[in-house]
Every structure is written in structure tokens, then in C-alpha cells.
Amino acid sequence: MSDIQEATNQLLDVHLHGNQKSIQVTEGGPRSESEHLQVTIGATVPTGFEQTAADEVREKLGSSCKISRDRGKIYFDISVESLAQVHCLRSVDNLFVVVKEFKDYQFKETKEEVLKDFEELAGKLPWSEPLKVWKVNTSYKKKKTKRKKINQNSSKEKIDNGQGDRADEKDDKKGFTSKALDSHILDYYENPAIKEEISTLVGDDLASCKDETDEGSKEDAPEVLKFRVTCNRAGEKHCFSSNEAARDFGGAVQDYFKWKADMTNFDVEVLLNIHDNEIVVGIALTEESLHRRNITHFGPTTLRSTLAYGMLRLCAPQPTDIIVDPMCGTGAIPIEGATEWSNCYHIAGDNNPLAVSRAANNISSLLTKSQIKEGKVSWGLPIDAVQWDICSLPLRTGSVDIIVTDMPFGKRMGSKKRNWNLYPACLREMSRVCRPGTGRAVLLTQDKKCFTKALSGMGHVWRKVHTVWVNIGGLHAAVYLLKRTPQAFVHPIEQDGERTPW
Amino acid sequence: MKLLTHNLLSSHVRGVGPRGFPLRLQATEVRINPVEFNPEFVARMIPKVEWAALLEAADTLHLVEVPTEPIEGYEHDEKFLRRMHHVLLEVDVLEGTLQCPESGRLFPISRGIPNMLLSDEETET
Numbered sequence: 001m002s003d004i005q006e007a008t009n010q011l012l013d014v015h016l017h018g019n020q021k022s023i024q025v026t027e028g029g030p031r032s033e034s035e036h037l038q039v040t041i042g043a044t045v046p047t048g049f050e051q052t053a054a055d056e057v058r059e060k061l062g063s064s065c066k067i068s069r070d071r072g073k074i075y076f077d078i079s080v081e082s083l084a085q086v087h088c089l090r091s092v093d094n095l096f097v098v099v100k101e102f103k104d105y106q107f108k109e110t111k112e113e114v115l116k117d118f119e120e121l122a123g124k125l126p127w128s129e130p131l132k133v134w135k136v137n138t139s140y141k142k143k144k145t146k147r148k149k150i151n152q153n154s155s156k157e158k159i160d161n162g163q164g165d166r167a168d169e170k171d172d173k174k175g176f177t178s179k180a181l182d183s184h185i186l187d188y189y190e191n192p193a194i195k196e197e198i199s200t201l202v203g204d205d206l207a208s209c210k211d212e213t214d215e216g217s218k219e220d221a222p223e224v225l226k227f228r229v230t231c232n233r234a235g236e237k238h239c240f241s242s243n244e245a246a247r248d249f250g251g252a253v254q255d256y257f258k259w260k261a262d263m264t265n266f267d268v269e270v271l272l273n274i275h276d277n278e279i280v281v282g283i284a285l286t287e288e289s290l291h292r293r294n295i296t297h298f299g300p301t302t303l304r305s306t307l308a309y310g311m312l313r314l315c316a317p318q319p320t321d322i323i324v325d326p327m328c329g330t331g332a333i334p335i336e337g338a339t340e341w342s343n344c345y346h347i348a349g350d351n352n353p354l355a356v357s358r359a360a361n362n363i364s365s366l367l368t369k370s371q372i373k374e375g376k377v378s379w380g381l382p383i384d385a386v387q388w389d390i391c392s393l394p395l396r397t398g399s400v401d402i403i404v405t406d407m408p409f410g411k412r413m414g415s416k417k418r419n420w421n422l423y424p425a426c427l428r429e430m431s432r433v434c435r436p437g438t439g440r441a442v443l444l445t446q447d448k449k450c451f452t453k454a455l456s457g458m459g460h461v462w463r464k465v466h467t468v469w470v471n472i473g474g475l476h477a478a479v480y481l482l483k484r485t486p487q488a489f490v491h492p493i494e495q496d497g498e499r500t501p502w
Numbered sequence: 503m504k505l506l507t508h509n510l511l512s513s514h515v516r517g518v519g520p521r522g523f524p525l526r527l528q529a530t531e532v533r534i535n536p537v538e539f540n541p542e543f544v545a546r547m548i549p550k551v552e553w554a555a556l557l558e559a560a561d562t563l564h565l566v567e568v569p570t571e572p573i574e575g576y577e578h579d580e581k582f583l584r585r586m587h588h589v590l591l592e593v594d595v596l597e598g599t600l601q602c603p604e605s606g607r608l609f610p611i612s613r614g615i616p617n618m619l620l621s622d623e624e625t626e627t
Contacts, residue, residue: 097539196550211611317535319543320546322510322550343543347510351619380535380536380591380592380594382591386506386507386615386616387617388619389625392514392625394511394609394618395512396509396523402509491519498523
């Protein structure tokens with residue numbers, strides 16, 4: 001309660017002026033002034049990879065990060081001038097600008113009181129600067145509209161065509177809705193439908209505008225903005241639901257700004273993130289989650305690009321490293337690799353012809369995209385696809401520097417029983433092709449028991465260096481970083497003296 | 503399939519071991535894709551390459567002449583590096599075959615993707 005009182009007192013001034021400014025968020029605002037603003041940006045990242053993301057932020061933006069207790073989120077400060085670079089971060093799924101953070105929000109006793117507080121909160125928040133940032137961000141995104149459309153259209157088509165593959169996803173979705181907690185679990189696998197486990201403001205009127213009106217409609221000055229509120233709530237002691245919070249907070253936001261509520265075709269997405277006693281109010285800066293960026297051809301178990309990036313970063317690729325994903329599926333990892341570590345050479349392999357074909361298609365889409373984006377004639381990327389069997393890789397012994405892969409979980413692909421045979425065979429073959437001494441492997445799996453057992457017999461070739469615990473669509477998985485020992489591989493067949501590390 | 507990939511591939515037919523390298527390349531369709539030239543990448547990659555295999559593959563495809571050995575001071579020889587860049591990264595074999603030098607087994611390359619899978623009988627103990 002005291003927090004709110006404080007906030008009210010501090011923000012009274014803003015409230016008085018706020019009303020006018022907020023309605024005038026249109027073209028012609030003092031843009032140069034906006035660009036010198038320092039703002040706090042929040043980013044959602046795959047759980048478990050917060051530190052990797054923080055490292056990328058430090059490396060590319062020079063900012064240090066605060067890692068939230070609300071897993072999967074990091075916060076950092078930047079000047080608005082650096083906003084474009086923030087969008088180039090590869091380890092983050094979604095970005096938002098922080099309007100206000102409450103570290104220890106005091107909830108009242110009853111639901112009615114809590115919701116009333118949310119209603120009152122709307123008018124007391126420091127909206128103007130975050131909205132300026134949103135404005136700058138929107139104008140920046142407009143330049144990219146053309147490019148985005150091409151990808152959006154193609155990815156939509158592919159999702160529709162992939163109906164057959166999606167049978168598995170539906171079971172998981174049922175699992176979600178029956179969970180007691182409203183906690184927002186980002187799905188590990190690419191399934192846009194599951195992401196909507198978030199409560200949004202229930203708008204009375206759904207605008208029927210189509211996407212093609214992008215170009216024209218938003219250009220003109222004083223126009224009523226459309227918005228929606230998305231609430232993520234996690235915590236055991238709340239007496240309200242995310243639905244209710246979104247509805248009441250959203251209602252107050254609508255009254256305050258005189259914006260129009262629209263669930264699907266909104267300009268502004270207001271975020272209300274509640275994690276126990278921590279509340280963060282933000283404005284979204286990304287529409288489509290960045291983690292879908294590279295994949296236009298989905299498969300049943302496509303890995304998020306942000307997760308692929310995190311895994312690659314873990315093994316610290318060096319220039320000219322040969323990086324192989326021997327169970328690549330749709331190729332998410334090698335494709336992310338070829339984009340971000342283009343001074344390495346990437347090979348995507350799988351035994352399934354459908355998977356290899358999808359990977360090849362995704363590679364082609366990537367080439368097309370980079371042509372349009374950069375306007376240069378660069379056709380080729382340092383990446384190739386091969387169809388092979390992980391248990392018997394057609395690769396020279398000791399020729400691969402890094403192996404990164406998403407091992408079958410035994411849930412959507414394969415089975416737990418199969419893993420008992422598969423995992424040891426994989427680890428053995430991977431140790432053969434991996435360069436002794438300097439080679440390393442980063443392996444993601446949910447079948448931790450099987451993996452640990454398989455690894456225990458291989459201490460002479462693999463040394464476990466690090467483990468990252470990740471929460472993937474409700475499954476607790478692990479990413480293991482292994483180092484290849486200096487011991488050369490001995491061919492069991494060649495034990496009559498023909499051992500040649502060639 | 504690029505020639506750098508070919509340089510890493512080896513036949514895994516049972517009992518063949520290191521004699522499965524290099525695979526004999528036959529191409530019926532090849533495409534040249536320009537790739538941005540990165541001299542450091544090429545210079546660093548050369549020591550990792552099995553030179554004889556690369557030479558043989560480049561000859562089969564009637565590519566620009568590859569010397570029998572990397573020349574002295576190649577790291578600073580731009581002409582040489584550009585040539586190697588072309589051979590390693592810009593030549594894409596779309597259709598063809600790879601043949602195990604020891605067993606004669608043929609592996610097809612189709613739409614740029616080599617299919618290295620062995621049949622069940624071939625992988626049986």
C-alpha cells in the first residue's frame with residue numbers, strides 16, 4: 001500500500017501533464033530529443049540461458065544486465081539511439097520497454113481491492129518516455145515491413161501445411177490449460193498456438209482490418225491508437241487471475257489514453273508481468289517473437305533460434321571451426337550458426353529425408369532473406385546438408401571441432417527405451433569424429449538419466465564441463481557442455497595394428 | 503554439396519575404415535554460388551584440408567587449377583587464396599555420386615544433398 005501512495009505522490013505531476021502528451025503520440029513529436037533518452041529494456045530469454053544472454057548484451061551493447069528472479073527475463077539500460085542494435089540480439093525472444101518496476105508490491109487482501117488498485121495504477125505510471133521509445137521503435141520497424149511480410153506469409157503457409165505434424169502439439173496444450181498456476185511457460189518447440197496461454201484484454205470490438213493496410217493506415221497524424229494488455233501472472237498467493245488483472249488494468253488504460261481496445265490488430269501492447277511480489281509494467285517492442293526468425297519450414301520438434309544461439313555460444317566457436325549437428329531436424333542450430341558465426345563452417349545432418357529436405361529449404365529461405373536485406377549478391381553461406389546415420393557418421397576421424405545438437409527426448413521423437421541404445425552409440429561416434437584435445441560438444445536432452453549413464457562409461461574421451469538447466473515447455477531438460485579429451489580414438493576394427501588417426 | 507564438405511566425408515561401409523577416404527566424386531550438375539571472400543578464413547582452413555582429396559575433386563570437376571601443394575607463403579597470396587576460396591566454398595555439386603574407393607559402393611547426391619545412409623543389410627554385424 002505504501003508503494004502505491006509513494007508512487008501516487010511522485011507521479012502526480014506526470015499525471016497532470018500526462019493526459020495531454022499521451023493523446024498526442026503522433027508524427028511530429030520532438031524525435032531528436034527522444035533519442036538521447038536512457039531507458040530500461042526488458043527481454044525474455046529461454047530459461048536457463050539468462051547468463052548467456054547477459055553476455056551477449058555486454059558484448060554487443062556494452063550494457064550490464066540484471067537477471068530477474070522471474071526466470072527467463074533480463075533487464076538492461078541503453079540510450080534510445082542503440083535501439084536498433086537491441087533488435088539484433090540473437091539470444092532474446094521478446095523485447096519490451098519498462099514503464100515501471102515494483103520490486104515489492106503490496107497486494108491488498110481482497111480481489112476487489114487489488115483490482116481497484118490496478119485500475120488506479122494505470123493513470124499514475126510514467127508513460128511518456130516509454131511511449132517515446134515505442135514510437136521510435138515503431139518508426140524503425142516500418143522500414144523493415146516489406147521484408148517482414150515476405151517471411152510472415154511464407155511462415156504462415158508452412159504452418160497451415162504442417163497440420164499433420166501438429167497432432168502432438170495438441171496434447172501438450174491440454175496439459176497446459178489444466179495447470180493450476182497461471183505461469184507463462186514459453187514453449188520450447190515452435191508452436192504459435194501454445195503461446196496464447198496468456199490473458200489478453202477482452203475487447204468488445206475486434207477490428208477487421210487486414211495486414212495489408214500496414215502501409216497506409218498508420219501514417220496520418222492524430223489517430224486513435226489501438227492497444228491490448230497482456231498479463232502474465234506467476235505466484236501462489238495471488239487472489240486474482242491474469243484475466244481479471246488484464247481486464248481491469250486494461251480498462252483503466254483505455255479510459256486514461258482514450259485508446260481503442262483491439263486484441264489482434266493493436267499498435268501498442270501493454271505488458272503487465274506479475275511474479276510473486278514483483279510487478280513490471282512494460283510496452284512491447286517486438287510483435288513476432290524473435291525466436292522464429294530463421295525457420296520458415298517447421299517440423300514437429302523445431303528448436304527455437306534463441307535456444308540454438310545460446311547453445312552455440314556456450315561452445316565458444318573459433319574462426320574456421322567445423323561445427324556439425326548430426327541430428328539437425330529442420331536445421332535450426334546450423335542455420336543460426338551460419339548466420340551468426342559465418343567464419344565457421346556448418347554441417348547439418350539427419351537420417352530422416354523429410355528433416356534434411358526441410359533443413360535445405362530453410363537454408364534456401366535464409367539465402368533469399370539475406371539477399372533482400374543486404375541487397376548484395378552473396379548467394380552462399382558456409383553451410384551444407386547431408387543425409388546420414390548418427391550411429392555411423394560418414395566423417396573423417398577427428399575432423400570436427402564442435403558438435404551441437406538437440407538429442408531425441410523420447411517424448412515427441414523416439415522413445416525412452418530406444419534412447420538406452422541410441423545415446424551410448426551417439427556419444428561413441430561423436431567422440432570419434434570430434435577433434436581430440438580441442439573439440440567440444442553441446443548436447444540438449446530431457447532424458448538426463450539415460451544421458452548421464454551413457455556418459456559415465458566414456459570418461460576417457462568426454463569430460464563434462466558445464467550443465468545448463470532449462471525449462472522447456474514444462475519439461476526439465478539439460479544442456480551439457482562436454483570437452484573432448486586429448487586421447488585419440490581407437491577403431492575397434494583396426495586393433496590389429498592399423499590404427500591411423502588420419 | 504560444397505567441396506569443403508566433400509573433404510570431410512568418408513565412406514563408413516563396414517570394414518573399410520580410413521581406406522574409405524576420399525570418396526570419388528562424379529557430378530552431373532554443378533552450380534557456382536558467389537560467396538563473400540574472407541581471406542583469413544581461407545588461410546586458416548587450408549592446414550585443415552586434406553590436400554590430395556581436394557586436388558582430386560577439383561580435377562574431376564575441371565575447376566581452376568589447384569597446385570599439388572599449398573604454395574610457400576600462401577597466407578599472403580591473395581590470388582591463391584581467392585582461388586582456394588572458390589574451390590572450397592563456391593562450387594556446389596547439385597547432382598552426382600560419391601563412391602567408396604574401397605568397396606565401390608555408390609552414394610547419390612541429389613538437390614545438393616548427399617545421401618550417405620546404408621541399407622539395413624549393410625549395417626548388420
